[in-house]
Amino acid sequence: MNTLMNRRLVLASRPEGMSIASDFRLETVATPMPTDGEVLLRSVYLSLDPYMRGRMSDKASYADPVAINDVMVGATVCQVVESKHADFVKGEWVLAYTGWQDYGISNGEGLIKIDANVMQPSYALGILGMTGFTAYMGLLDIGQPKAGETLVVAAATGAVGATVGQIGKIKGCRVVGIAGGAEKCAYAKQTLGFDECIDHLADDFAEQLAQACDNGIDVYFENVGGKVFDAVLPLLNTGARIPVCGLISQYNATALPDGPDRMSMLVATLLIKRIKMQGFIIFDDYAPRYNEFAQQMATWLASGEIKYREDKVTGLENAPEAFLTLFNGKNFGKLVVQVNQPL
Numbered sequence: 568m569n570t571l572m573n574r575r576l577v578l579a580s581r582p583e584g585m586s587i588a589s590d591f592r593l594e595t596v597a598t599p600m601p602t603d604g605e606v607l608l609r610s611v612y613l614s615l616d617p618y619m620r621g622r623m624s625d626k627a628s629y630a631d632p633v634a635i636n637d638v639m640v641g642a643t644v645c646q647v648v649e650s651k652h653a654d655f656v657k658g659e660w661v662l663a664y665t666g667w668q669d670y671g672i673s674n675g676e677g678l679i680k681i682d683a684n685v686m687q688p689s690y691a692l693g694i695l696g697m698t699g700f701t702a703y704m705g706l707l708d709i710g711q712p713k714a715g716e717t718l719v720v721a722a723a724t725g726a727v728g729a730t731v732g733q734i735g736k737i738k739g740c741r742v743v744g745i746a747g748g749a750e751k752c753a754y755a756k757q758t759l760g761f762d763e764c765i766d767h768l769a770d771d772f773a774e775q776l777a778q779a780c781d782n783g784i785d786v787y788f789e790n791v792g793g794k795v796f797d798a799v800l801p802l803l804n805t806g807a808r809i810p811v812c813g814l815i816s817q818y819n820a821t822a823l824p825d826g827p828d829r830m831s832m833l834v835a836t837l838l839i840k841r842i843k844m845q846g847f848i849i850f851d852d853y854a855p856r857y858n859e860f861a862q863q864m865a866t867w868l869a870s871g872e873i874k875y876r877e878d879k880v881t882g883l884e885n886a887p888e889a890f891l892t893l894f895n896g897k898n899f900g901k902l903v904v905q906v907n908q909p910l
């Protein structure tokens with residue numbers, strides 16, 4: 568019998584500043600075979616997400632780093648190609664965490680079955696999975712949006728941000744997005760239905776944001792940090808809520824931001840305006856509410872109230888270059904790699 572070969576991308580070096588494609592190395596090795604109680608999984612889709620930049624670094628964080636020469640971690644949508652596990656049959660779709668490679672072995676723990684007749688399997692990595700869940704819980708539980716309030720969301724056309732803004736519209740908010748470039752801003756307004764979208768690359772970004780938020784900001788969904796947050800801070804209303812979801816502008820930083828130090832201004836604003844600013848890590852904090860989210864989001868998707876855009880890249884070998892687009896804004900929608908064709 569021919570040996571099945573596994574292409575895999577391992578972490579070759581820890582980046583200093585912006586990660587580069589050569590921080591990853593493509594290897595081809597023999598695929599291990601499942602033993603009793605195990606399944607062999609073949610990746611069809613791999614999710615690429617900003618949190619992976621943190622795993623490339625050995626700085627202290629909420630999760631352990633990937634070791635040098637280990638396969639990069641990541642959520643995948645796979646099909647079972649061989650089963651020695653009573654609960655799985657060949658051809659079944661599952662959500663797994665097999666990382667940046669063609670094949671993975673699992674004992675079944677943590678695998679979630681996907682019914683491909685009910686949803687497009689890749690959606691389990693995005694709108695019906697981690698990023699949709701993040702938008703839903705961060706906005707509704709921490710943001711507590713109310714009809715008539717102004718919601719501002721950064722990275723507004725991305726996987727999380729696009730969903731946050733659309734849920735905000737469903738809840739009756741006035742939604743102002745912040746995105747990089749005219750094409751993304753037009754999409755936010757024309758397709759996602761946001762009331763305004765401001766280009767953070769414009770020289771007068773802060774002035775434009777202030778004009779778009781003439782009644783101040785009641786909920787700011789933070790995905791970005793940096794100069795975007797600097798522009799938001801003076802516009803926050805008394806009683807505003809800030810779900811702190813991510814700070815992508817800082818993930819490749821090697822030094823503290825330029826001065827002056829804004830820390831005391833931030834804390835004074837939180838105090839004087841009684842603002843709630845709360846970070847969250849989606850599955851650590853909200854796993855018990857996953858079913859509630861999944862049911863609601865499936866309903867919104869089916870009715871067309873929520874629209875979803877994927878940015879699909881073909882070929883495992885293209886994952887490193889694709890990953891970098893999350894940090895230069897070239898991705899447009901939920902970034903997913905098609906690793907293999909379905910069986």
Ligand SMILES: NC(=O)c1ccc[n+]([C@@H]2O[C@H](COP(=O)([O-])OP(=O)(O)OC[C@H]3O[C@@H](n4cnc5c(N)ncnc54)[C@H](OP(=O)(O)O)[C@@H]3O)[C@@H](O)[C@H]2O)c1
Nearest residue numbers: 617722725726727746747790812813814815816848849896
């Ligand atoms: N807390 C959690 O559990 C959790 C879970 C999932 C995601 N997150 C966080 O949510 C955020 C969004 O993630 P996502 O998966 O939805 O990614 P995404 O928005 O689909 O892609 C990243 C986007 O960030 C924007 N960006 C990158 N660098 C930037 C910079 N220096 N300044 C301003 N904008 C910049 C770009 O959009 P523009 O072109 O529009 O600038 C880019 O397209 C990230 O911070 C991520 O870490 C957190």
